[in-house]
Amino acid sequence: MDTPSASFARLVPGMAGMTLVGSSVTVSRTLVDAPLFTGQAIRYAAATAILLVMARLTGARLMWPRGLEWLWLAGIAVTGLVLFNVAVVRGVAHAEPAVVAVAVACVPVVLGVVGPVLERRRPGRQVLLAAPVVMAGAVLVEGTGRTDAVGVAWAVLALGCEAGFTLLAVPVLRRHAPWGVSVHATWLAAVLLAVLGVTSDGPSAARELTGAQWAALGYLALMVTAVAFVLWYSTVRAVGAGRAGLLTGIAPLAAAVVGAVSGSGAPRPSVWLGIAVLVLGLVVGLRRRPLPAKEAPAMDRPATATTAPPPL
Template identity: 60%
Template structure:
């Protein structure tokens, strides 16, 4: 049994379940704030800003290791490939999809696409193990996605916006699934640190090649504030919370909480001057909560 399979298949103790669900909800709340923030940086040099963001996040994670007296775990062999996959899909391409996507579609469209991740995370790990996906867990994931659609609505978009939304969906799922083979040995902090510095290096090269070596000088104060928020809250904090949750309760259960993303995105939109959520948002929030409850209950009953 591989480390990834062991993580997915092992039973979850009640204490771990409570801790894991709390961490997953908090982590996805942090990620949800990125949708609204990304709408403020569509005119900034994308690769350069994201490189700065991930460099700051890597520094924060490195300092965390030092302050806690822990050594940075060193990847071995194919672990480097899995970490590179996490970095490329979940960090580099995902953020390009989100930032470019909100230039073609309302944040709602991107948020709804990301909220469909629970379905993939409920089904794919079981298929990898050549097992039938837990039916009620999959149903709970579908309910979460339906609630997310109610929260965000369909929104304005064009063909490019739909394409970016689907790309964001695939990359968000890859962010979790590609980490499973290395999460048990490297731990949440190790996976987060290595994937983040890889993303910073790759984006710096892309930034210099496409935007020029002086692109960092084009970042204004609002860009810097956005980069700092993305680095601290959406990257360093959210990554540690999310990978700890996946390690505690598994990808399928943790995936249910991606339904928190569009809710947080809607709240973030209000904070940045948007409209107050209407009745459908509150209805969708209730549906998301019901889907999460159903999925978690099903997982406990079926030993998923």
């Protein structure tokens, strides 16, 4: 049986990962005028190299995908990396960072139901009770934040892509672990984005990038891709997709704080209220009541294969 401190410790990597994801929304404002596909291709190529070095230094074992694993990993690359970042970069041109990031916080509704099904278990009651609270906070932010219809549409696309980023990883985390999933998803995305960059942006588009845009891509490659991916998938593997999904509520809080500090504009009081509701939902969903020693936590426990620590 997990002690409260041990249970919280397994959530810390995911919390840190979502904080980095939230910060990326504000950083992505720098890339609004940059060649979109070329810039993201550079980001993921750099992230792949960083991940390979990190995996080697930590002794992580990487395996080549086989069979249907290619489809799952390609799905992660297309939804969670390519389309998600298109949605974020285009979305922040029409909405404040908190509005785009809060769409990510709606993911628990999807993960709380679909995630456990993919893990062959029943959704946890606490997760399902907390998800509507998180959703209510998200709706409050979306309805009162600075945005337009186009910004909301991009935010909705970001929601679907973030759900795919986690759900599509569940079937391959057992064999490939967080390191393998992160490496394969990033190099697949880099190849796809490079093709799109050459055909859409032009072969010399990289020369158009400014110094600030190169710095933003470097931050996204190192912190939001290489580091955040491994942190996030470690928590998904340890506690299950449904419970980990509630941590996505941290993203809009991080986006709002970073946006205010960076000069993008402080959110309205109603937006902060919505974020507070999100945090309440997190507290409700992540708090676990102690169980008797002989009682198995069947309702909110990942499958045996996903509870094993990643081979770092």
